[in-house]
Amino acid sequence: MxxxxxxxxxxxxxxxxxxxxxxxxxxxxxxxxxxxxxxxxxxxxxxxxxxxxxxxxxxxxxxxxxxxxxxxxxxxxxxxxxxxxxxxxxxxxxxxxxxxxxxxxxxxxxxxxxxxxxxxxxxxxxxxxxxTVSENATYLESVGMPYNQVYLLMSVCYILPQIQQNLKKIQFAEKARGINPQKTLIQKLRSLLPIMIPLIIKTFDQSINRSITLQLRGFNSPERTIAAPMYHxxxxxxxxxxxxxxxxxxxxxxxxxxxxxxx
Amino acid sequence: MKAKNINDQDSRFSTWKIHLTVATTTLIPAAVGINYIAKALAEGLKLPLWLGSLGTFLASMLAGPTAGAISGFINNVIYGLTLSPVSTVYAITSIGIGIAVGILFHRGWFQNAKRVFVSAIIIALVSTIISTPLNVIFWGGQTGVAWGDAIFATMIGNHINIWLASFTDEFVLDLLDKFAVAYLAFLIYRQLPQRMINYFKDNQ
Structure with missing residues (x-):
């Protein structure tokens, strides 16, 4: 207190x-x-x-x-x-x-x-x-918004940097393999696939892991302690x-x- | 490439399930992230497309129209609150796209390349019908893409109705964008491991 x-x-x-x-x-x-x-x-x-x-x-x-x-x-x-x-x-x-x-x-x-x-x-x-993200999250939960909806909104802000980091790694790996810049629209769209497919699979894999972790930690439990708002x-x-x-x-x-x- | 029937007719997910499971709750932020990244990649490659609905397409295909609609909605809200405030209103368009993709996928319209072609036209139409009034209200009918706006300016210059000019401007852009996104989503979905597809379907 x-x-x-x-x-x-x-x-x-x-x-x-x-x-x-x-x-x-x-x-x-x-x-x-x-x-x-x-x-x-x-x-x-x-x-x-x-x-x-x-x-x-x-x-x-x-x-x-x-x-x-x-x-x-x-x-x-x-x-x-x-x-x-x-x-x-x-x-x-x-x-x-x-x-x-x-x-x-x-x-x-x-x-x-x-x-x-x-x-x-x-x-x-x-x-x-x-x-801030955490201020919004605690406030929304304290005013009665369901916690899974709060999680949905706020987790995006935390997941984005993680996906961007994955993207950089994959782009770096593709460059190291010698993928050249493309000229036509079709070539450019095709060049997206070697980057997008591993990125999307990795992103969904991470969300499966996150989902399992949340389930194990009792995310759906009805008994929850609501955090107090950050400010008065x-x-x-x-x-x-x-x-x-x-x-x-x-x-x-x-x-x-x-x-x-x-x- | 591992070929598989991408549309199980005995889909285990309920098309209109509103209740959010933990799996869907974690899938939606990932889909929003994919939307963000796809858009950034399109801008980086200087493509005349947005590609910003790729995650919404995939979420609808994996977990049904509700998940897709929520992904699209949150994508625009977050995008609006961080980068472009006006894009928040286009959340309605994203909801429409998510629902359209979910229904089309559920009914087998993403089974092969020919069907994806028809789906892309339908999704582009849905997107255009919802976006046109928003374009007229917020941007005087423009879309903000130079060559689309050039068509708009030409039509307005020839005294064509602003609604028709704006609809054409949006439809031309949407058609190209939705073709690209629909085929990308189709190809990517075929590459996803079966255990991943099953996980999201089983956890609905």
């Missing part, structure tokens, strides 16, 4: 986002996403992008988030290009570059879509950067109820808009 108390004190000194539970963070991401789909005004969208960006910057930036942003910015740029030129609603010219005219309607549509994408990336990025979270139920209510209202509004269009 003392140990946990000390750990909580240590955590409390660390970061503000440690007192927000993982489910609240995910619900917040869902709420911001749904709100961005409810709004159609670009200024509001920009406001939401700013809010989610601040949320992300107040936590910490990871390389994965930066990769996701750079990939999406490229796609948003192609969206502006395609929609600005070819959107069926295009009527009012916005700008002409080298005799190519971009239209207001298409560019606005692409920017709105782009803003929504950024809101999703920033809000999910906030969740990603502020929670702030007003979890209140935040869950509030965010779920807001999400229901937003979904209701969207459905009402769709129904109204048919009436």
């Amino acid at each position: 003392d140990i946990r108390h000390n750990r909580l004190q240590k955590v409390a000194r660390l970061h503000w986002y440690n007192v927000v539970d993982p489910v609240t963070k995910l619900l917040l991401a869902l709420f911001l996403t749904l709100l961005s789909f409810q709004l159609t005004d670009l200024y509001f969208e920009a406001g939401l992008v700013l809010i989610s960006l601040i949320l992300l910057l107040l936590s910490r930036l990871s390389v994965a988030t930066l990769h996701a942003v750079s990939f999406s910015l490229f796609l948003i740029a192609t969206m502006i290009l395609i929609q600005g030129l070819f959107n069926s609603q295009n009527a009012h010219p916005l700008v002409t570059i080298l005799s190519i005219t971009f239209y207001q309607e298409g560019v606005l549509y692409a920017l709105t879509m782009g803003a929504r994408i950024l809101i999703i990336i920033f809000s999910i990025g906030f969740f990603m950067n502020t929670t 979270y702030f007003k979890t139920k209140l935040s869950h109820y509030f965010l779920v209510l807001m999400i229901i209202i937003l979904i209701g509004c969207k459905l009402w808009q769709i129904i109204k269009n048919f009436l």
